[in-house]
Amino acid sequence: MKCEKFVAFPIFSVFLVMGFVYLVTVFIFIEDWKGLRSTAGSLNAMIFTVLASLSLLSFLVCVLTDPGGVPPAYMPDIEHSGDSDPVAKKSVAHLSHCGKCAAYKPPRAHHCRVCRRCVLRMDHHCLWINNCVGHRNYKAFFVLVIYATVASMYSSIIIVLWAFQKEFNFNGRTPLKIFYITCGIMIVGLSLTLGTLLSWHIYLITQNMTTIEYYEGKRAAWLARKSGQNYRHPFNVGGYKNVTLVLGPNVMKWLCPTAVNHIKDGVDFPTARESL
Numbered sequence: 001m002k003c004e005k006f007v008a009f010p011i012f013s014v015f016l017v018m019g020f021v022y023l024v025t026v027f028i029f030i031e032d033w034k035g036l037r038s039t040a041g042s043l044n045a046m047i048f049t050v051l052a053s054l055s056l057l058s059f060l061v062c063v064l065t066d067p068g069g070v071p072p073a074y075m076p077d078i079e080h081s082g083d084s085d086p087v088a089k090k091s092v093a094h095l096s097h098c099g100k101c102a103a104y105k106p107p108r109a110h111h112c113r114v115c116r117r118c119v120l121r122m123d124h125h126c127l128w129i130n131n132c133v134g135h136r137n138y139k140a141f142f143v144l145v146i147y148a149t150v151a152s153m154y155s156s157i158i159i160v161l162w163a164f165q166k167e168f169n170f171n172g173r174t175p176l177k178i179f180y181i182t183c184g185i186m187i188v189g190l191s192l193t194l195g196t197l198l199s200w201h202i203y204l205i206t207q208n209m210t211t212i213e214y215y216e217g218k219r220a221a222w223l224a225r226k227s228g229q230n231y232r233h234p235f236n237v238g239g240y241k242n243v244t245l246v247l248g249p250n251v252m253k254w255l256c257p258t259a260v261n262h263i264k265d266g267v268d269f270p271t272a273r274e275s276l
């Protein structure tokens, strides 16, 4: 049933782009730059193959991992919500109810219109993985962005080194020249796009924030300012702790997309108030 997830145009496009970048980098640019039979050429091809394989593995994990749905028996703990005011309790109950699922949802869960259900610690619905990015696959998604950024930057550097070696001497082979330049622009553009995405998620992880919470937080901060108060993201428990909550306590396993034993049920999350 999970294999059905692969039957989607964006997924097909990702495979196509991955395959194209890999073949062009190894069999055109590395081959023409150093030659695949030379030590430098085969070493670069090997490093790039490892990076491409890790990107592909993380991509498959992202597509196949269920981001996490709300347990059927879930009920919000309104009595211990920290507010003794009955009106505030009612508001907590209202906020934690999803009208579309006709069920309660835990903090940080959101309803995804595409998946048609509430997803735990939802970040966003990603077309390119045909899946929601949520509690259980956020680490794999982040690791995928790291590997894909490093791989495309590696490829861009090889193209630049190759271009310097060639000294742009194409001897009038115009169609080939256009092909090389198009590939170069495409791969450099891909690295910049992925690099921007990576920087954004590094920021979110250090703040223990999801993309949805970032936008919600901007509104909450504006409302707080209007009433002369300060808003602080409730799940921000400190830089390093925030990072370990996503990537895990063992630094050696940070870049492994399947090392997710540290991930809890996705219903309760430590808050800044508890860690005071």
Ligand SMILES: [Zn+2]
Pocket (backbone or CB within 6 Å): 098, 099, 100, 101, 102, 110, 111, 112, 116, 117, 118
């Ligand atoms: Zn829902």
Ligand SMILES: [Zn+2]
Pocket (backbone or CB within 6 Å): 112, 113, 114, 115, 116, 119, 124, 125, 126, 131, 132, 133
């Ligand atoms: Zn979704």
